[in-house]
Amino acid sequence: xxxxxxxxxxxxxxxxxxxxxxxxxxxxxxxxxxxxxxxxxxxxxxxxxxxxxxxxxxxxxxxxxxxxxxxxxxxxxxxxxxxxxxxxxxxxxxxxxxxxxxxxxxxxxxxxxxxxxxxxxxxxxxxxxxxxxxxxxxxxxxxxxxxxxxxxxxxxxxxxxxxxxxxxxxxxxxxxxxxxxxxxxxxxxxxxxxxxxxxxxxxxxxxxxxxxxxxxxxxxxxxxxxxxxxxxxxxxxxxxxxxxxxxxxxxxxxxxxxxxxxxxxxxxxxxxxxxxxxxxxxxxxxxxxxxxxxxxxxxxxxxxxxxxxxxxxxxxxxxxxxxxxxxxxxxxxxxxxxxxxxxxxxxxxxxxxxxxxxxxxxxxxxxxxxxxxxxxxxxxxxxxxxxxxxxxxxxxxxxxxxxxxxxxxxxxxxxxxxxxxxxxxxxxxxxxxxxxxxxxxxxxxxxxxxxxxxxxxxxxxxxxxxxxxxxxxxxxxxxxxxxxxxxxxxxxxxxxxxxxxxxxxxxxxxxxxxxxxxxxxxxxxxxxxxxxxxxxxxxxxxxxxxxxxxxxxxxxxxxxxxxxxxxxxxxxxxxxxxxxxxxxxxxxxxxxxxxxxxxxxxxxxxxxxxxxxxxxxxxxxxxxxxxxxxxxxxxxxxxxxxxxxxxxxxxxxxxxxxxxxxxxxxxxxxxxxxxxxxxxxxxxxxxxxxxxxxxxxxxxxxxxxxxxxxxxxxxxxxxxxxxxxxxxxxxxxxxxx
Numbered sequence: 001x002x003x004x005x006x007x008x009x010x011x012x013x014x015x016x017x018x019x020x021x022x023x024x025x026x027x028x029x030x031x032x033x034x035x036x037x038x039x040x041x042x043x044x045x046x047x048x049x050x051x052x053x054x055x056x057x058x059x060x061x062x063x064x065x066x067x068x069x070x071x072x073x074x075x076x077x078x079x080x081x082x083x084x085x086x087x088x089x090x091x092x093x094x095x096x097x098x099x100x101x102x103x104x105x106x107x108x109x110x111x112x113x114x115x116x117x118x119x120x121x122x123x124x125x126x127x128x129x130x131x132x133x134x135x136x137x138x139x140x141x142x143x144x145x146x147x148x149x150x151x152x153x154x155x156x157x158x159x160x161x162x163x164x165x166x167x168x169x170x171x172x173x174x175x176x177x178x179x180x181x182x183x184x185x186x187x188x189x190x191x192x193x194x195x196x197x198x199x200x201x202x203x204x205x206x207x208x209x210x211x212x213x214x215x216x217x218x219x220x221x222x223x224x225x226x227x228x229x230x231x232x233x234x235x236x237x238x239x240x241x242x243x244x245x246x247x248x249x250x251x252x253x254x255x256x257x258x259x260x261x262x263x264x265x266x267x268x269x270x271x272x273x274x275x276x277x278x279x280x281x282x283x284x285x286x287x288x289x290x291x292x293x294x295x296x297x298x299x300x301x302x303x304x305x306x307x308x309x310x311x312x313x314x315x316x317x318x319x320x321x322x323x324x325x326x327x328x329x330x331x332x333x334x335x336x337x338x339x340x341x342x343x344x345x346x347x348x349x350x351x352x353x354x355x356x357x358x359x360x361x362x363x364x365x366x367x368x369x370x371x372x373x374x375x376x377x378x379x380x381x382x383x384x385x386x387x388x389x390x391x392x393x394x395x396x397x398x399x400x401x402x403x404x405x406x407x408x409x410x411x412x413x414x415x416x417x418x419x420x421x422x423x424x425x426x427x428x429x430x431x432x433x434x435x436x437x438x439x440x441x442x443x444x445x446x447x448x449x450x451x452x453x454x455x456x457x458x459x460x461x462x463x464x465x466x467x468x469x470x471x472x473x474x475x476x477x478x479x480x481x482x483x484x485x486x487x488x489x490x491x492x493x494x495x496x497x498x499x500x501x502x503x504x505x506x507x508x509x510x511x512x513x514x515x516x517x518x519x520x521x522x523x524x525x526x527x528x529x530x531x532x533x534x535x536x537x538x539x540x541x542x543x544x545x546x547x548x549x550x551x552x553x554x555x556x557x558x559x560x561x562x563x564x565x566x567x568x569x570x571x572x573x574x575x576x577x578x579x580x581x582x583x584x585x586x587x588x589x590x591x592x593x594x595x596x597x598x599x600x601x602x603x604x605x606x607x608x609x610x611x612x613x614x615x616x617x618x619x620x621x622x623x624x625x626x627x628x629x630x631x632x633x634x635x636x637x638x639x640x641x642x643x644x645x646x647x648x649x650x651x652x653x654x655x656x657x658x659x660x661x662x663x664x665x666x667x668x669x670x671x672x673x674x675x676x677x678x679x680x681x682x683x684x685x686x687x688x689x690x691x692x693x694x695x696x697x698x699x700x701x702x703x704x705x706x707x708x709x710x711x712x713x714x715x716x717x718x719x720x721x722x723x724x725x726x727x728x729x730x731x732x733x734x735x736x737x
Contacts, residue, residue, distance in 0.1 A: 043118045043148035047161040050104055055237050057095050059206045060230035065191030067111030090210040091187045092177035093233040101168045101237040105161040106176045109232035111188040117150035128173035130513040130553035134208035134226040136175035142166050171598050176233050189229035199226035202579025207231045219514040248601020250629035259608035261624045262681035264311025264320045270734035272613040272683045275309040279324045288616030288630055298343040304334045308679040312377030312386045316652040325375040329367035351415050362395035370402045376675025377655050378436035378445050381466040382705030385409035386651050389447050391431030401428040423468030429455050433678045437494045438658050443706025445656040450489040457489055476533035479520045487520025491557030491677040495569045496669045497591040502527045508555040508573050522555045526591050536591050548593035554580050557677040559610040561621040562689030565637035574607030582607050602629055613683035621687050637691040638717035648725040650703040658702040664693040690717050
């Protein structure tokens, strides 16, 4: 059975599948398709020759064993069966360019040749479409041309040599493809199935088929799927730059790969530690390497399991506590108290936090928990006590959803349930992330919630009196509606992308190529002077209109930081599913970006959460993306770090505070995070890139509740300063006693 997947559940896979001679296949998708024209061929004429020394990329073993015309392959999709010899179809071969390259041409072994030696054999080189491994962008070929049957050599090959080589500056995927009408020539393929023949592993299958006229009422321009045999097609390239792994700008730290991570200095020694899935607690050794202290911190003895966690000082004793959330139907969320001596105690019960629900058993009476996909600390009523917002997700088995949970801190270690009260909705949604942000700059911290399953995102605007209004649609950040559909938003990140003094938003969306026409793609949403947001991404079918982001099917979690200290926020976005790479972009300071994943070297594939911190205290931002990556860029500019401390009325960790740093005639803005992305958390120490500026003129901190404190400068660059709510300042990497 050939079936599509509209989610990333464990059972869904990533659009894998293979053609079958008995009518079976799996994993529907679609492609943008079209003819690949070309100038009429002049048969028997010589083309330009390929230069010596090129690298030839090929997947097959060189043995032409068969073709579609010799088989009777059928596929079944949406209850309909298609014979591949009776349908117009594209045959395509994916090539994975590992380095920037110059492409000179390709060679094809054709089958089912016509008797007419002057018959044209048209093929082209095409750009990728979504990086799923089998969809290409057919309307705009990089090259299209024709040869004739008479030009085929004695071994059955014919080459297509470009008049001018094609430069591919960003390594990735390209395709050689052609459109075959019934009974027309097709590519030869070899005699062995790739891998186990299911195409479930991204790296195993390189061939693909697309039926442009099949199921077009459901899928965007047809039906696409990987093919388990390797076509006899070769790509001739010259790699123009070969950067060794050790020369990449970010270097991985030896670490056990894990999908979720949050930074927090739980032992108050000045460097950021980590909480990851498990939960596992990792103590920073002072140099950006980490030791597992789960057992010594008392976490493992409790027998608690969790998906991830966030740090926050809920009792204002100066030590970061920990909330561990569980995306589980049977495992409860857990609140841990830090004893300020390196150990944690489970205080969930005494705090009154009860993870129980009665409206969704998800096919099993034992399923009484809300599957929490993310959590965030936020002072909802500006009383100086940190509250909790929990984004609850989905029952995959039934496709039903859960209501988000809100816990209000009463002080003295107790919490009360604010779920579906104070303006928070009782609506059941597929919540994947909670992202508190003071969007209006009024000191009242709002809550943005990213939702999955083509649902609108939510934004709860804080009224300043402990009540909230849901206004995402009004502000333009709910997503773009196409009928009743929005997007699959997995993660979001707020930052001032155009440097106008307010927060903009990057909303990362999973968007399958087969649903390209209605599912939201990743958005770059700019906040205007009126507080409303506009997506400045252009037409995704016209790359020249875009902000610089490339289309990836499975964009997951974004994070913003000034990695090169030039004063502009840069962007990283992970992508889930096997084989999908992490995107890295340099920010231009106007909401546009420049892709540079190759030099960055963040090699994470199938990535979930991202978190940012200066793990080795060298003054630049490092990245956690499945494992920690140290930023090894040569210093491009000066830095300035700020750690805010609430010691008057705000919460001690100052979570929710907005910090404005003035330098060189402009103001840089950041917020102290209580959670972001998909249940992750960046460092509470805020990083500012100053470029060529050597000092900071002054700093303003807007604490939750609206109290503003100005810290008069100048402050020298290239240091960390601690800013207290009472107006005092202390320099140093470690909080003074």
